[in-house]
Amino acid sequence: MEATSTCPSYSARDYKSEVKPVWCPGCGDYSVLGSITKALAELSIPPESVALVSGIGCSSRLPAYTNVFGFHGVHGRALPIATGIKVSRPELTVIASGGDGDGFSIGGNHFMHACRRNVDMTYIVMDNEVYGMTKGQASPTTAPDWEKSKLTPQGTGINPFHPLVIALAAGANFIARGFSGDQNGTAQLITEAIRHPGFSFVQLLSPCVTFRPEQRDWKDMVHPAAVDPTDDPARAARRLMTDDGFNVGVLYRGSRKPFQPERQASVDSVADLEKEFVL
Amino acid sequence: MTARSVSITFAGSGGAGVMTAGNMLLDAAGRAGWYAYMTRSSGAQIRGGEAAAMMRLSTSPVQSHDDRFDVLVAIDWQNVGRFSAEIPMTSDGLVLGDPDGGEFPEQIGAKGARRADIPFKKMAKEIEGGRPNMIALGAVAGLVGLPEDAVLGVVRDSLAKKGEAARTASEASVRAGMAFAAGLPACPRLAAAEGQSERLWSITGNEAAGLGAVRGGIRFVAAYPITPGTEVLEWLAPNLAKLGGVLVQAEDELASINQIIGASYAGVPSLTATSGPGLALMTESLGLAVASETPITVVNVMRGGPSTGIPVKSEQSDLNIALYGLHGDAPHLVVAPNSLADCAFSTQWAVHLADSLQTAAIVLSDQSLGQSRATIAPPADPGFRAIRLMPEGEAAERYRRYTNTASGVSPMAVPGMKGYQYTADGLEHNEYGTPSSAAADHSAQLDKRLRKLAVHDYGQHWADIEGDGDIAVLTWGSTTGPVREALERFRASGGRARLVSIRLISPVRPEQLAAALEGVARVLVVEQSHGAQFHRYLRAHYDLPGSVRAFHRPGPLPIRPNEIFRQLADWS
Ligand SMILES: Cc1ncc(C[n+]2csc(CCOP(=O)(O)OP(=O)(O)O)c2C)c(N)n1
Numbered sequence A: 001m002e003a004t005s006t007c008p009s010y011s012a013r014d015y016k017s018e019v020k021p022v023w024c025p026g027c028g029d030y031s032v033l034g035s036i037t038k039a040l041a042e043l044s045i046p047p048e049s050v051a052l053v054s055g056i057g058c059s060s061r062l063p064a065y066t067n068v069f070g071f072h073g074v075h076g077r078a079l080p081i082a083t084g085i086k087v088s089r090p091e092l093t094v095i096a097s098g099g100d101g102d103g104f105s106i107g108g109n110h111f112m113h114a115c116r117r118n119v120d121m122t123y124i125v126m127d128n129e130v131y132g133m134t135k136g137q138a139s140p141t142t143a144p145d146w147e148k149s150k151l152t153p154q155g156t157g158i159n160p161f162h163p164l165v166i167a168l169a170a171g172a173n174f175i176a177r178g179f180s181g182d183q184n185g186t187a188q189l190i191t192e193a194i195r196h197p198g199f200s201f202v203q204l205l206s207p208c209v210t211f212r213p214e215q216r217d218w219k220d221m222v223h224p225a226a227v228d229p230t231d232d233p234a235r236a237a238r239r240l241m242t243d244d245g246f247n248v249g250v251l252y253r254g255s256r257k258p259f260q261p262e263r264q265a266s267v268d269s270v271a272d273l274e275k276e277f278v279l
Numbered sequence B: 001m002t003a004r005s006v007s008i009t010f011a012g013s014g015g016a017g018v019m020t021a022g023n024m025l026l027d028a029a030g031r032a033g034w035y036a037y038m039t040r041s042s043g044a045q046i047r048g049g050e051a052a053a054m055m056r057l058s059t060s061p062v063q064s065h066d067d068r069f070d071v072l073v074a075i076d077w078q079n080v081g082r083f084s085a086e087i088p089m090t091s092d093g094l095v096l097g098d099p100d101g102g103e104f105p106e107q108i109g110a111k112g113a114r115r116a117d118i119p120f121k122k123m124a125k126e127i128e129g130g131r132p133n134m135i136a137l138g139a140v141a142g143l144v145g146l147p148e149d150a151v152l153g154v155v156r157d158s159l160a161k162k163g164e165a166a167r168t169a170s171e172a173s174v175r176a177g178m179a180f181a182a183g184l185p186a187c188p189r190l191a192a193a194e195g196q197s198e199r200l201w202s203i204t205g206n207e208a209a210g211l212g213a214v215r216g217g218i219r220f221v222a223a224y225p226i227t228p229g230t231e232v233l234e235w236l237a238p239n240l241a242k243l244g245g246v247l248v249q250a251e252d253e254l255a256s257i258n259q260i261i262g263a264s265y266a267g268v269p270s271l272t273a274t275s276g277p278g279l280a281l282m283t284e285s286l287g288l289a290v291a292s293e294t295p296i297t298v299v300n301v302m303r304g305g306p307s308t309g310i311p312v313k314s315e316q317s318d319l320n321i322a323l324y325g326l327h328g329d330a331p332h333l334v335v336a337p338n339s340l341a342d343c344a345f346s347t348q349w350a351v352h353l354a355d356s357l358q359t360a361a362i363v364l365s366d367q368s369l370g371q372s373r374a375t376i377a378p379p380a381d382p383g384f385r386a387i388r389l390m391p392e393g394e395a396a397e398r399y400r401r402y403t404n405t406a407s408g409v410s411p412m413a414v415p416g417m418k419g420y421q422y423t424a425d426g427l428e429h430n431e432y433g434t435p436s437s438a439a440a441d442h443s444a445q446l447d448k449r450l451r452k453l454a455v456h457d458y459g460q461h462w463a464d465i466e467g468d469g470d471i472a473v474l475t476w477g478s479t480t481g482p483v484r485e486a487l488e489r490f491r492a493s494g495g496r497a498r499l500v501s502i503r504l505i506s507p508v509r510p511e512q513l514a515a516a517l518e519g520v521a522r523v524l525v526v527e528q529s530h531g532a533q534f535h536r537y538l539r540a541h542y543d544l545p546g547s548v549r550a551f552h553r554p555g556p557l558p559i560r561p562n563e564i565f566r567q568l569a570d571w572s
């Protein structure tokens, strides 16, 4: 647990492991892996000081492909694990990552409460509007008329979940959207998200070429947000009302104080606590 | 007539101050050198409904109830009838109540106990600021022979912050009650206290579990409230903070268990407490702790089930889910405290085992242990600590987090240790932690996770074994209290029998139990579960000698010593 005295510089390669990804050729998540490692190199954070936590899904396989401390947990629970790590070891850089199903469906409650709690960490969701790992079912961000899933052959018929709206309403301290195809731009967003205190949420449009081949067209659809980031939640909310889902860039930078309980002992030992029991 | 143990119930409507009276009687008895035990019961209202404080005072340590109550004192009678089944009494018993306290409940009358009046309301009016519950406290203290000093001392200390007037009024009320008691029909008086060398503690089982946790080294707790486990968390919140630890209130039990997995992975011994419904939500992630070999401790304070069940009452019916609720082959620890005081020891031991063996430990306490209060001799710190095997020195080659060692325990690095980065995984993995579905990796890691629990030396703590003879009573958890008492009576009546109360429920210890049952011809299994979960567990994992009988029934009523005594006495 020693801190590094000198400040060595790292390259993106220092954050990659030897493990070969299971992802399909062309999957957007490869590029996200590249962006995360670039961001860490940019920030020069020693690999052993980073904890990268995920749930279950194609995207959630990511930690094992890095050379930081990883935790590949169960479906939907990356955020509580990340919370436990950060609150108990505040000196670590903590990142949670995963997919849209993992984060917005089974883990939706944790997403909302992580935004509210505002622990200083970064949450990266690789959104492909589908459950890739279980072979192509609709996720909360899937359009209501997408009919390619065997589970919902008529489409879901329900409105998609809007992660940025929820994040803003629930109190996330930093909100951005990026596109996996723009590896450097995304690395910049992640760098800023990690630097920003409190809970930073980054939605990354990351195509699933296997079950949503039409997402290959996303590269032509994304466009930089027309306006600069704001620190005013009301303005951010107005912008989201006209959001076409393809605006990339930082939307909101808040200044809410991160949640970090004091850890200052006021007694010398457990025996001091026992006095309350003595009659 | 003096007795070594006297049982009293205070009852009354919400706001009558029944619990305050009970707590003060308990503290006063403790200060005067007696042991005392108290459970509480309340109606369905969230707040302010009728309540009963069931007490037992004794010359020797006491952590469970007797067969019957000697005195029932009702400050008023509103809805008190609904506690009737919980307050067994005989014709020797004494029922005290206010003639102006409302209609006398038929169910109480049906007990056939002696009756006497105390005009609480009238007496209270005659004292400025007089309090009926303090009069009741004084009356009971007078009846059973508690010294006035001890009672007044407790009144003074507890009302110190309420101001002079409140204190004098309460003191006067207690005195009035004591004076009134002189004219009441006699009831058993407590025999002289056997001098205590040390000052006793007043503690609940849930507080004891919290104490065991921090003694063991727990410094991170995630919490989601649920009856009857909440008080473990509520005791830990301020006390962890004093130790420089942290408690986080989570959004649900899925979050609380995963937060403690995260904190433990980061190197901080971690725990949560819950009850049946919460444990059910946690089972998937308990499996994650097992597979990723991340130590965690979950204190499950059992209540009546299934589903929301009977939240405020005890039952031993979460045994199955604790043992078998995890999917896959997921060996883990299940440890059960068998007395209120043992909640401290067993929790501390579980924390120590979880960290030593890098796995999940479930502590199976229950409502009757957790929410009861007793005066106990201060439990010494047994010294168990959460200590983990960690890698040492520079990492020479790629770190194998899940190295297949002989003991099954592999050195566990924590974030910050340079060169030891790895990814913890709930997917089956190889020694490095890399996901693998290869048959060889699966069986090697399954074997390793089983072996580390199997080969560990648990010492003598796996069970409490007392007495001898060719009859054995086999039990666990809170039913151990009444079993102990039944066995005392059985021995006093000339019988010979031994007690085996299993603390380490999982992993099972067949050889040790066989040794403990050497020469036994009859085994009586005692548990509080409709489905005989403990009996079935014993049948599945152990060879029980001779003939076996199972005495089991569900909550909410506690199993009483005499029920067990009858089983023994009638089995010939
Ligand atoms: C409790 C539980 N339910 C269901 C699953 C099956 N499952 C695995 S991944 C997944 C969905 C993943 O979708 P997403 O998070 O969007 O990740 P992607 O594969 O698209 O990257 C599901 C439903 C599981 N592993 N655990």
Ligand code: SF4
Pocket (backbone or CB within 6 Å): A022, A023, A024, A026, A027, A028, A029, A058, A059, A128, A132, A133, A207, A208, A209, A210, A211
């Ligand atoms: S199924 Fe889709 S999300 Fe999963 S690896 Fe293949 S392309 Fe990527």
Ligand SMILES: [Mg+2]
Pocket (backbone or CB within 6 Å): A057, A099, A100, A101, A126, A127, A128, A129, A130, A131, A132, A139
């Ligand atoms: Mg997805």
